[in-house]
Amino acid sequence: MDKPYDNRAWLLVLPVLAIVAFSAVIPLMTVVNYSVQDTFGNNQFFWNGTGWFRELLDPSTDLGGRVFDSLWRNLAFSAIILAIEVPLGIAVALAMPRHGWKVAATLVLMAMPLLVPWNVVGTIWQVFARADIGLLGYAINRLGIDYNYVADPLDAWITIIVMDVWHWTSLVALLCYAGLKSIPDAYYQAARIDGASRWAVFRYIQLPKMRRVLIIAVLLRFMDSFMIYTEPFVVTGGGPGNSTTFLSIELVKLALGQFDLGKAAAMSIVYNLIVLAVCWVFYTVMTNLDVERRRLPADR
Amino acid sequence: MTAESMPATAPLPATGAMRKARVAFRFQGAGVTLGLYLIFLMLPIYWLFIMSLKTNAEINAGMTLWPREITFDNYRTIFTDSSWYSGYINSLTYVVMNTAISILLALPAAYAFSRHRFLGDKHLFFWLLSNRMAPPAIFALPFFNLYSAIGLFDTPLAVALAHCLFNVPLAVWILEGFMSGVPREIDETAYLDGYSFPHFFVKIFTPIIANGIGVTAFFCFMFSWVELLLARTLTTVNAKPIAATMTRTVSAAGMDWGLLAAAGVLTLIPGALVIWFVRNYIAKGFALGRV
Structure with a gap:
């Protein structure tokens, strides 16, 4: 590392620090404050210690049960969409044209x-998947398959997963495409001279070059699916029953629906800690990759 | 970091070997895969679009792949009813405000991260990044309290500031990637030539990373434009975003599907326009300037 050490750089960072502190630290302080208190209305608050947290982390209570259910649901959802979107995104990136007007059009x-x-x-998917007025729902039902995402939990899950694949696979594909474009043509020529198979080219040239962008893709997709709220809320409203109630939907229900400030605040803190932990793992991996790459400049 | 990741349209000499190399980039059946994928992406949008051209009677009567008679009534309603079109104006107002604030604040910070080490820089960067990843649902209620307390509730500025929570860190992250691709010799030469830091930054450095700024603006625009949870929580009447106005189509007489579809189609247009402007940099931008 040859960046000069200079603490005056803090002056340049100050404005960002100020606005993010305003937007993040003050609200989080409010949350911490609520999480240790109980209220009986009239803006009168009572000290409740770790009561909410103990209830929250105990799956046998009503609150704990709901939180853990939505957590497992959310993790399952994130795992499924990652398992679909990452391979599909790579395939689409490999299929993209590389030169000419087609590139811009495809992008x-x-x-x-x-x-x-x-x-x-x-809204798009709500309309598209409806059995009465939606092309998709209508077509599936005409094929003789009983499909109704409003009533059947499995259909609701499939709809939401397909919606997410529709929404976000392009992000993975665009990231991978950026990685692929950074591979010099000489690599492919060398592989051709060596008589490498198509698979070998993918495995030993393209995949390693995409590693870095893939980490960013997995990070962004995991985080965004872990905080998903609006899309499933519009399509299913968290239902049928609670079958598509993910963490954020549960939290908004608690905070803005029932105005259970203490419970919602405690859940927010636990939720945020999970996100921080995952984020830290990815950050460490990315930083280590950076260091590794600087050590091996020839590989670039 | 930069040399290979030039815009997609950079011309390359088409030698025979290179043409073969291009083939190696793709695979058997690539065209079919891509075609199917693009059809999958476009079908739901097509459905929304033709629905916006249908009357509600036709929508409810059954399947038609193309409207029997094309009507523009749904669009006419949106453009003549101020409670509809003001939603678009509100949304665009806070999105533009947010983009401007995010970039102006992020530029110096990104420069600091890309050019210097300083006390706690790694931790600070991680903390910023973690705010991009924080679930907005956590902030809905505290933001409601905060912006009510300081009297900004139901103004576009409140939404613009709230969206800074994730857009400022993102802007720093992307800009830092682009700036690190600019050789440090440029800075040093400018300082030797007697430029002061502000003068150098505005006159020399900013034009060099203009592409990066464009990409960053695109992403700030995008994430502010698509976000609804915070925007809806922080507004009631005066600054209501278009996306929240759309919930009005549910009435006692049932859903007004045609109007809903028309409003949806109109929300696609700003996005399509900005994509067109940054199409050559979009791939690198999505990699956050780090390919």
């Missing part, structure tokens, strides 16, 4: 779903 079409407001994503 623009692919990025479209990413720029749709999240509730409109919900």
Whole structure:
């Protein structure tokens, strides 16, 4: 590392620090404050210690049960969409044209779903998957398969997963495409001279070059699916029953629906700690990759 | 970090070996895969679009792949009813405000991260990044209290500031990636030539990373435009975003599907426009300037 050490750089960071502290630290302090108190209305608060946390982390209570259910549901959802979107995104990236006007056209079409407001994503799929007026729902039912995402939990899950694949696979694909484009043509020529198979080219040239962007892709997709709220809320409202109630939906229900400030605040803190922990793991991996890469400049 | 990741349209000499190399980039059946994927992406949008051109009678009457008679009534309603079109104005107002604030604040910070080491820099960077990942649901209620307390509730500024929570860290992250691709010799030469830091930053450095700033603006625009939970929580009447206005289509007479679809189609347009402007940098931008 040859960056000069200079603490005056803090001056340049101060504005960002100020606004993020305003947007993040003050609200989190409010949350911490609520999480240790109970209220009987009238803005009168009583010290409740770790009561909410103990209730929250005990699956046998009503609150704990709901939180853990939504946590497992959310983890399952994140795992499924990662398992679909990452391979599919890689495949799409490999299939993308590399030169000419087709590149711009493909990029623009692919990025479209990413720029749709999240509730409109919900609306699009709500309309598209309805059995009476939606093309998809209608077509599936005409095939003789009974499909109704409003009533059947499995259908609701499938709808939400397909929606998420529709919404976010392009992000993975665009990231991988950026990684692929950074591979010099000489690599492919060398592989051809060596008589490498298509699979070997993928395994030993393309995949290693995509490693870094894939980590970013997995990080972003995991985090965003872990905080998903608007899209499933519009499509299913968390139902049928509670079958698609993910963590954020549960939290908003507690905080803004029932105004259970203490419980919601305690859940927010636990939720945020999980996110921080996962984020830290990824950050460490990325930083280590950076260091490794600087040590091996020839590989670039 | 930069040399290989030039814009997609950078011309390359087409020698025979290279044309073969291009083949190696793709695989058998690539065209079919890509075609199917693009159809999968476009079908739901197509459905929304033709629905917006249908009357409600036709929508409820059954399946038609193309409207029997095309009507623009749904769009006319949106453009003439101020409670509808003001939603678009509100949304665009806070999105533009947020993009401007995010970039202005993030530029110096990204420079600091890319050019210097300082006390706690790694931890600070991680903390910023973690805010990009924090679930907005956590902040809904505290933001409601905070912005009510300081009298900004139901203004576009409140939403613009709230969205800084995830857009400022993102902007720092992307800009830092682009700035680190600029050789440090440029800075040193400028200082030797007697430029002061502000002068150098505005006159020389900013034009060099103009692409990066464009990409960053695109992402700030995007994430502020698509977010609804915070935007809806922080507004009631005066600054209501279009996405929240859309819930009005549920009435006693049932869903007004045509109007809902038309409003949805109109929310796609700003996104499509900004994609078009940054199409050559989009891939690198999604990699956050780090390929």
